[in-house]
Amino acid sequence: MARISFMDLSVDVKTLILEHITRPTDLKNVCITCKQLHEIAVRFLYHEVTLDVGSSNDTRLGAFLSPRNIGLKHIRKLDIYLADVLDKCNQINQANFAIRMILELLPENILEKFSWHPWSPFNHDNLILLYKKQKCMKWMEGIALEKNCLKELQAIPNFEQTFQHVRKLGLYPDSKEVLDLCHVLLKNSPKVEKITLHASFEENESPIEPRELNDSSIEPGLITSTMFNHMRPFDKCTPLALKDITLQKINLRYAASTYCKFINFRSVTSIKVFACAGADALLAELSRSALLPDRLETLEFKHDDNNEQDGLGALDGFMCLVSGIQNLTIDLTYAKSLPAAAGIIRHGKTLKQLNVHASRIEDCDEELVYDYLSFSQICKECTLLEQVSVAFPAVSVIRSKQDSFINFENCLGDLPNVVTLNITTWPNNQPSSSRLPRKVYEHLLQGLAQQGFERSASHAVAQKRSSKLAIIAWGSSDKVYDREDSQNQLIFVKGKQIDPLGNEKFTAVQIGWCLRKFVDAGPKSDILDFSLSRSCKPPCR
Secondary structure (H helix, E strand, O other), rough: OOOOOOHHHHHHHHHHHHHHOOHHHHHHHHOOOOOHHHHHHHHHHHEEEEEEEEEHHHHHHHHHOOOOOOOEEEEOOOEEEEOOOOOOOOOOHHHHHHHHHHHHHHOOOOOOOOEEOOOOOOOOHHHHHHHHHHOOOOOEEEEEEOOOHHHHHHOOOOOHHOOOOOOOOEEEOHHHHHHHHHHHHHOOOOOOEEEEEEEEOOOOOOOOHHHHHOOOOOOOHHHHHHHOOOOHHHHHHHOOOEEEEEEEEOOOOOOHHHHHHHHOHHOEEEEEEOOOOOOHHHHHHHOOOOOOOOOEEEEEEEEOOOOOHHHHHHHHHHHHHHOOOOEEEEEOOOOOOOOOOOHHHHOOOOOOOOEEEOOOOOOOOOOOHHHHHHHHHHHHOOHHHHEEEEOOOOOEEEOOOOHHHHHHHHHHHHOOOOOOEEEOOOOOOOOOEEEEEEEEHHHHHHHHHHHHHHHHHHHHHHOOOOOOOOEEEEEEOOOOOOOOOOOOEEEEEEEEOOOOOOOOOEEEEEOOOOOOHOOOOOOOOHHHHHHOOOOOOEEEE
């Protein structure tokens, strides 16, 4: 029987194989091998496209948008960034022209998501063109515009059909005009499942007073009464059956009960609350039996606490009532203690991602560390954990490890599935009084990572299993939209090397924040993407 080669396989089988290639450069190489593989691989290569506009590279868009480019019809997600150039004179006009050309030449009704990332106003004519040509969008955004074009948008033929496929809404109000746009998006999206609401009035120095924006004890504020106006009166409305809700920079002190009226939190599986004053009021509302989520899989909570620690108290109580959390992120500032271990242990049978941090002030050297007993209990009870990001006790890169640090490393031996470990506290070079050069510090840090991989492997051998730990990182990323590597995080992956005798062994290899997404750990290192309140450069010069 003749041996079957890869090219003898059917197109469907080849497609299933190429689906596992995630790195764009690898997909590009596959595209240039032969015509058939080009037609297959181009689907995955063009599925998510990110472009920088407003620079000299805009001249390349002509080739990209050529009718002969068979990848254009496969674009589903398009992210546009404003290029970082020295000469910004007339850059916005050039970027608007480039975006106009992109929208004009893209095939109709292919995009599921279009995002303009800078916090600068988007061109209104381009938004109208987007809504006219792309009727299959699943993700839409309410953002600041150069000009109020709400009437022109609503005059588009079959305007309501534009929202029939919308499942996710990103609402970023910073003015009364954007609030009105967000209201139109909400009102016309009957199938919405995910809402991200990020108020940006403070950043843009809005003339609207906070007391007018936010709910008071006697009446709704401008934010809720405008965006959700079509649902008033809230006491009698049919709540939104959302699965994912994100609230950022929303004052919830008097608005918590209002949000619980027009959102059915029992059906929500993901709750993210970032920098919301009075967030403890929302957690207290959700702790009531009639509002408690049935199956909460993701909880992300970033909060500046007060002297009475109301936020931490409400969080600890909520954590002990809700069940089934798989991804837990807690980032507290002005805290006196870390969240209680009991609330985390309650989710030991489901928890896969743990990212817990607290600091007394917004200072790099003040992050709180769990005591050994609490951390040991968490590791023993939460054995399904795949990603962990916590503060570790102090350790020196030029002396033998302290016992407290080694004890934390030993606790990780109880986590057989952990793939990514992020230690946010930087090792020091004490007792030396002067800081080390960065390259020397990185080399010594690589040695600590190497020891971490070796200790994980020894624990695995003792328990008759293999070690899955593939990434050890220090520090925390300060990148949200920028696509370059962060200077506040150093990442090491477990690589392999051959010694002079031909024996293979693993070694710690430093890798960039962007590139680490394409190593074997891939999706199991997304904990490194979360931008913590506390982020500082390594202690070196």
